[in-house]
Amino acid sequence: MTKVRIGVVGVGHLGKEHARILSQMEGVDLVGVADPSRGQAEAVALRCNTLAFGNHKDLIGKVDAAVVAAPTILHHEVATELLKGGVSLLVEKPLAKDLDQCRELNQLALDRNLLLQVGHIERFNPAYEELVKTGLSPRYIVCKRTSSFPGRSLDVGVVLDLMIHDLDLVLDLLKDTPTRVEAFGAAIMGGFEDMAQVRIHFARGAIVDLMASRVHPDPCRSMDIWGPEGYAGVDFAKRTLKLWQQGTIFRQGFEANKLDGPAMGQFRAELFTRHLENQIITCEPCDQLTRELEDFRDGLMGKKTVRVTGEHGVRAVELASLILKSIDQHPWTATPFGPSGPRDLPTSKGQLFATTQKEAAA
Ligand SMILES: NC(=O)c1ccc[n+]([C@@H]2O[C@H](COP(=O)([O-])OP(=O)(O)OC[C@H]3O[C@@H](n4cnc5c(N)ncnc54)[C@H](O)[C@@H]3O)[C@@H](O)[C@H]2O)c1
Incomplete structure (x- = not known):
């Protein structure tokens, strides 16, 4: 069986787990991991018996697909470059930080006939x-x-x-x-x-x-x-x-x-x-991340349609955008120029009880 060649971009808390699972998965050749934190990339590459790269662009031409587990604000930039390089993607949730960016990524994948999956892992619970x-x-x-x-x-x-x-x-x-x-x-x-x-x-x-x-x-x-x-x-x-x-x-x-x-x-x-x-x-204990990655592998092999598509990723962020707009507009004192939004709360009138911290006594 021909193996799918996959890379992992961003090998922090979650990306290193993606790399670990892919390094042992049947039908997958983990070609390398990319992370600007060179020490992190090398440590994960060593554990997974693969190559370390400092930049995701180094994977282009070497892989069929990649998992993007970089910080969310970078998903759009990283995923755009990889999709333009012909790489199918599993992008961690949320697909990107705003709706425009999500729509762009989804369209790019559709235009290039590439697979775009999103890491909404609870679907595999x-x-x-x-x-x-x-x-x-x-x-x-x-x-x-x-x-x-x-x-x-x-x-x-x-x-x-x-x-x-x-x-x-x-x-x-x-x-x-x-x-x-x-x-x-x-x-x-x-x-x-x-x-x-x-x-x-x-x-x-x-x-x-x-x-x-x-x-x-x-x-x-x-x-x-x-x-x-x-x-x-x-x-x-x-x-x-x-x-x-x-x-x-x-x-x-x-x-x-x-x-x-x-x-x-x-x-x-x-x-x-x-x-x-x-x-x-x-339910029997199972590893959801493994099941999500198996879905990705099978989708890449053309065996099935993946459970969570780019379109699903777009819709989730679309709804999140409506929520964030409502949060931003919430008027805490019901006055037009009063405090509103998540940061600008009404001024505190004091403490609920005497502080228990040591500095207070000093
Ligand atoms: N599906 C889930 O349940 C779940 C759980 C945790 C995190 N996440 C998602 O995974 C993503 C990463 O989260 P995390 O907790 O692993 O973060 P993290 O900070 O632990 O790891 C991010 C890694 O990305 C690297 N990085 C930074 N810039 C990069 C770039 N330009 N290219 C490649 N790598 C880069 C960092 O050096 C770091 O190693 C986030 O989008 C987060 O929302 C999803």
Whole structure:
């Protein structure tokens, strides 16, 4: 079998994992890794038994495809040069930092008949795959994604860094157009928004609430979905899917207010054991990054269409742009010239309690 020749561009926190997996993957020849941090490129190349390059352009002509895992603000520049050099790409999420850049990249790939995949890795989470299989038709979705401060990806805010995962999933589930977005966010570490709270209305009536924070003591990645068939709860970290549905009694024109005292007592006692049925699906542990890269390899070999295309990457950033616009415009004091946006919060009136830091006593 002919192997696909792949390079990895940007071998920091995530790129080094791409390189490690590709170096061991059947059907792949990891030609090299490129990173302007020469020491990092050489260390990863040594571990992966491949070549180190200081510039992504050095890969052009040597590879069929590349993974771009450089900082988000560089995706457009790096990906443009590689696509123009005839290299198919898996670009880490988000596809690029703004909508114009995303559209340009997608068009460039289409014009040159090159594969463009985007690294929305939660699509390969087995709990999400189980959810899709249920056929639940979502009417209301609540997404929560929190992490402790990563100290990375500070070239963008939490919407493009974390919430983008959920935006892609919601668009995949609903296959519908957003009609209204209400959002606010706050910058805690300076720079961009570190937390965001969002409500999106969709054309066919579904409503989605999303919350993301990257300065949070309790990491969480969850999605709750309600539809006419029942409720589903996905825990992306534990890879579990909880399902609840109404039992037979509800399908027979049941009305709780018609029950007399003893019947109501019995009904309440049996509600969660009999009348509301539930199931928990615990998925086998698997490596999502490997599955995403296998999808990329198979797409390059022409075996299948990749799950997350450039078009999906564009749509996720399109929705993120509407959210960021709403966050920027949020007036904290409902006055036209008052504080607005993620950085310009109302002036603090003091502290909640006496500081516990040692310097305060000094
Ligand atoms: N899919 C996911 O769940 C997920 C998780 C983490 C990060 N990411 C994405 O991956 C990308 C990288 O994130 P990270 O956390 O690995 O960042 P990182 O800072 O750890 O690594 C980035 C690497 O890119 C290198 N670099 C800088 N300029 C470059 C250039 N011009 N060409 C090539 N390499 C360059 C840096 O030297 C560094 O080694 C970001 O877009 C981020 O959003 C995705």
